[in-house]
Amino acid sequence: MFNNFFGLVAPDLAIDLGTANTLIYMKGRGVVLDEPSVVAYVNEGGKKVVYAVGAEAKTMLGKTNRNMEVIRPLRDGVIADFDVAEEMIKQFIKKVLPRPTLISPQIVICVPTGATPVERRTILESAQAGGARRVHLIEEPMAAAVGAGLQIEDPAGCMIVDIGGGTTEIAVLSLGGVVWARSLREAGDKMDEAIIQYLRRTENLMIGDSTAERIKKEIGTARPPDEGTGMSMPIKGRDNLSGVPKEITVTEAMVAEALADPIGKIVEAVGQAFEQMPPELAADIYDHGIMLTGGGALLRNLDVVLQERISIRVSVADEPLLCVVKGCGIALEKLNTKEGQRLITSDV
Numbered sequence: 001m002f003n004n005f006f007g008l009v010a011p012d013l014a015i016d017l018g019t020a021n022t023l024i025y026m027k028g029r030g031v032v033l034d035e036p037s038v039v040a041y042v043n044e045g046g047k048k049v050v051y052a053v054g055a056e057a058k059t060m061l062g063k064t065n066r067n068m069e070v071i072r073p074l075r076d077g078v079i080a081d082f083d084v085a086e087e088m089i090k091q092f093i094k095k096v097l098p099r100p101t102l103i104s105p106q107i108v109i110c111v112p113t114g115a116t117p118v119e120r121r122t123i124l125e126s127a128q129a130g131g132a133r134r135v136h137l138i139e140e141p142m143a144a145a146v147g148a149g150l151q152i153e154d155p156a157g158c159m160i161v162d163i164g165g166g167t168t169e170i171a172v173l174s175l176g177g178v179v180w181a182r183s184l185r186e187a188g189d190k191m192d193e194a195i196i197q198y199l200r201r202t203e204n205l206m207i208g209d210s211t212a213e214r215i216k217k218e219i220g221t222a223r224p225p226d227e228g229t230g231m232s233m234p235i236k237g238r239d240n241l242s243g244v245p246k247e248i249t250v251t252e253a254m255v256a257e258a259l260a261d262p263i264g265k266i267v268e269a270v271g272q273a274f275e276q277m278p279p280e281l282a283a284d285i286y287d288h289g290i291m292l293t294g295g296g297a298l299l300r301n302l303d304v305v306l307q308e309r310i311s312i313r314v315s316v317a318d319e320p321l322l323c324v325v326k327g328c329g330i331a332l333e334k335l336n337t338k339e340g341q342r343l344i345t346s347d348v
């Protein structure tokens with residue numbers, strides 16, 4: 001109560017800093033923020049001033065005027081623009097902790113397994129600059145597995161495939177650690193890009209990233225419909241030849257064809273994982289199956305296609321978009337215990 005009134009000590013936070021979305025978990029409270037990783041700037045007399053962050057900034061993507069710039073500071077799962085990332089983290093923290101406190105929060109934040117030491121340090125420093133008194137890093141697939149409710153302390157290996165916006169993380173965990181991992185820069189963003197290229201190539205229609213993402217979420221599928229062309233939706237864009245606006249009907253069959261290449265790469269990488277890992281682990285995973293997390297796991301039939309191609313049971317986690325932040329939150333809640341410490345990585 002005393003602490004609440006004076007705001008002496010800020011509650012600790014866990015952050016899933018993703019290419020597409022940033023989520024924040026507050027100790028003792030749960031998930032308190034879930035916003036797109038986007039920042040909009042305006043140019044005021046030669047100076048860049050933050051105009052909007054998160055959901056509000058995302059609505060401005062692709063529609064800005066000369067005075068405004070909309071930036072996604074992360075690319076392929078890692079920070080591409082440090083200053084903007086730092087500003088975004090600061091603004092998000094301010095949203096969840098509006099009152100100033102004497103003692104700033106400790107922060108648990110996730111890093112992709114494929115991040116280089118420099119990229120890891122950048123993530124750590126951006127959280128520090130964003131207002132953390134101490135930063136702890138957790139490997140993203142570890143967080144995803146814990147958040148999906150897998151028993152990672154078991155000696156039996158389990159496999160997690162986290163398909164986000166920028167990266168697909170394929171990892172095998174056993175005895176509370178990552179024993180095999182591969183990070184593939186092929187995920188949701190590449191699917192959107194594939195839809196854009198497909199419509200340009202086959203229909204001469206130019207569309208933006210947001211429209212492509214909407215098509216993917218509404219009628220996207222990893223395999224063509226059994227009969228006919230399946231669901232459809234009207235899409236407006238610009239004719240590539242005449243330059244004037246036009247509307248066409250996009251079908252599920254078209255989207256399946258557009259997505260075949262990025263989906264194929266993800267499926268192939270999961271298949272390759274079995275060739276590269278120790279045989280005992282492969283046998284464990286054969287018994288226990290694969291768990292899909294991340295927003296990409298919501299693409300219809302992705303689990304079915306993966307299961308058919310590699311003949312291993314594939315399940316989609318509950319609330320796949322929340323697994324990583326929930327796992328970061330569990331690590332945060334247990335930070336002072338041995339179990340919590342084992343979730344934190346010392347690789348920086």
Ligand SMILES: Nc1ncnc2c1ncn2[C@@H]1O[C@H](COP(=O)(O)OP(=O)(O)OP(=O)(O)O)[C@@H](O)[C@H]1O
Pocket residue numbers: 017018019020021022076077078163164165166167168187188189213216217220293294295296297298299300320321
């Ligand atoms: N229903 C859906 N069908 C297909 N894709 C979806 C669906 N819902 C969300 N997505 C996609 O999931 C991606 C976002 O997932 P997520 O929030 O897990 O990524 P991220 O954590 O921000 O990225 P990363 O982990 O790569 O840094 C986006 O590309 C989004 O378009």
Ligand SMILES: [Mg+2]
Pocket residue numbers: 016018019164165294324
């Ligand atoms: Mg992610």
